[in-house]
Amino acid sequence: MRLTISRTLRLVALPLAVAGLAACGSDSPTGLRVFTGPALSVLGRGDMTARHMAEVWTRGNVAYTTTWGQRSSNGVTAVGNAVHLWRIDGTAPVLVDSLIVENATTLGDVQVSDDGRLLVVATERQNGSIVIYDLTNPLKPVRRARYQTANTSNGVHTARLARVNGTLYAFLSIDPPDARLVIVDLTDPANPREVFVRAMGNPFVHDVFVRDGLLFTALWHDGMTIWDLGGGGKGGSPSNPVQIGNVRTAAWSPSAAGSAAHNIWWLHDAAGGPYATRFAFVGEEAPGTGGSALNSSNGDIHVVDVGDVSAPREVAFYHVDGAGTHNFSVDEQRGILYAAYYNAGVRAIDVRGNLASCTAEQKAPDGRCDLRRMGRELAAGLQNGSPVYVWGVHFDGSFVYASDMLNGLWKLVATNR
């Protein structure tokens, strides 16, 4: 078949036009809006650059941090299999010891039980488990058990300790495929006993919060579900949670895929009043745009009215341009929520009072109250220009400790109104 030159050119141009349509620009993270208000004062930092720091928990004068993923230097790669112990009674945290968890590449959550007796660490990706340590000597944890079963082996993404009717439980959110919640009785720490397992989440359950016999589950695109464990009057228990209510929180962007409900905190404001236990905070963890871990994030804090736990509803939110929230720690004496904000450091938000009441100017177009427009943004930390990527925060009554994946453990002065 003979082709004219013009027809040939058209035939060449047609498919190759697809190439011309492509944007050749490379990815770069969306710009971060830096907070210009008061800064949380930094007292010091315990450096950690051999591994990426993950979560933090403090008890007394000791902080415990976990590690994540791999970090390489000069061809030597260290994986996230270490728990680091820090003395925090000085200005800057001081690394004093490490625990190595065998056959692990990422440790996620770390938590000390309410009575200070146990330290529990989650292992993820492979050989999913929780490792349980005795804290008779807080600086010398002694392993009591490593709990790993077929139900946990996919990876324990988060582990929460909570006491229900006097019994200590661990609530384990298990990685997909076959994402599930596993509840383990820790009455005998050397011999944990599984009491409940159920598939849940869309597509996974990410984290939980337990208080007053209620279980709050962060179910990703299924939002937040509230369950009765014995405090909700529905006949539930840790071995048989009964669903009470659900809310699918909004996405940080109308174009985003869904709720990405990541973590939860049900506020009990020590000041009391009609709103003291009215609100729960749901963190949204959406992937960053144009970036990756350590340089980009998205996701808002969503305020949910749980006055009627059978019909929770979102009433407000907090948003930071160019960054997303991760884990929380709340100063319930002062009604201040501290949020780890990845590449935006740490944010302190006034969460006391009626968060559902705001003026028309303080509302978003969808009717939710905007906490920033309400002036509830109190302070920000670690926004001095050097890159940070804050995974977790822990408020110990006086100070805020922030685990920075890039640099180490920061000690910040807590704020007030």
Place this chain on the structure above:
Amino acid sequence: MIATLLAPRRVGAATAATAVTAVSLAVAMALPRAVARAQSPESHSSDSVGSHSPAITLRAQALGLVTRVDPALGGRAYTEGYLLQPMIMAHGRALRGHLGAVLTLDFEGLTLERGQLTPGAYGEGYVDRRHPHTYLHEALGVAEGAFRGTGVSLAGGKGFVPFGTDDPMMRPFAAYPVNHHLAQILERYALIGAVRRGPFSVEAALFNGDEPRSPGAPPDVERFGDSWAVRVTATVPRSLELVGSYAFVTSPELVTGGGLDQRKWSAAARFDHPTGLVRYALVEWAHTDAFFGDVRTNRFTSFLAEGSAVARPVTLSARFEDTTRPEEERLLDPFRTSRSPTDLGIIGITRWRTGTVAASIERSLGSIDVAPFVEATYARPTDELRPSAFVPREFYGASSVWALSAGVRLGAGRMPHRMGRYGAALPNVAPTMTGGPHVGH
């Protein structure tokens, strides 16, 4: 020597695969050669689904390889040997060509569980190693007809999605390019319609988005239809092919769904001629955008150019590639990544610039095609984002990576079909015969 380089626990399985391949080669040699018409333009013209008796074409092939990558990670060189692509391919047709069947069995699940060392390769939970393909690589039925000068076909089963370019298995190199998961979509349940008129063809497909979880795991049939693709091809003139394609793939990396979706683009020009100095050339551009709903999270791009020339008795091939690769958390085996990422984020992006050269000699030993070859790759990976949880220079212990390979390709029987195209989508370009420079690896 190769046996000693194989992981000991897989020697039994590798032996089984070797035995299967050997038997298949023998069968392919012994099977009476059916009259398989050359894929000439006439055979695929609109009026040419003509009177042909039922025909079966069979081919078996395998590739033995020893490769050294330096450094593979942490400043250390790795040397390994494999039996790659032990395959049986079959094509049958009946009812004067109106019905056809395509079958490709690939036994890499037995011989390549650990993956093939390939700098920059990634996908399906493997990194810096090419993953093994599924046992049932292709299995489709094809119905084909012609109406008033227009060829039409409908293919259904498991196979290639009409997107991108030919599978690297059918191209000159033993090492797959980094862009394999940007430039091809394969091993899915697919329903593919194709229309051909003159030099143009259009294909459209519905398929399941989830990537294979293992060589033996079938796709999730409940996800069939959650993804789609379209490809346009122009053949200008008989040996030059221009292709553009687009695909929307739902949550390929999270089998349960709910992961990031992909919107994929590809454009390519391909030259393929059985005679002359330059036998084959391909220029390809591809990009994939990852989406969280309608929010683009990342973009991955690729440019690739490769070609082969024959200077008898040697075939010389060269490839250049510039491709960005997403980085994921690695497992205890540093060549494996988590298949079920929570939080949906990546830990970095690496740009791989690679150059590969290969030389091979085609011979025939009776009915068996034998093609020994050598191949060398030089790669420079660099981090695209900073700070990043994956810094190539720190991880590999060097700013560049070398790979050297030597091996032999074996094959028996005629190449039954151009892998990845079915029915009316087969272009009016005569593929190089078995034993040619870049087909029948």
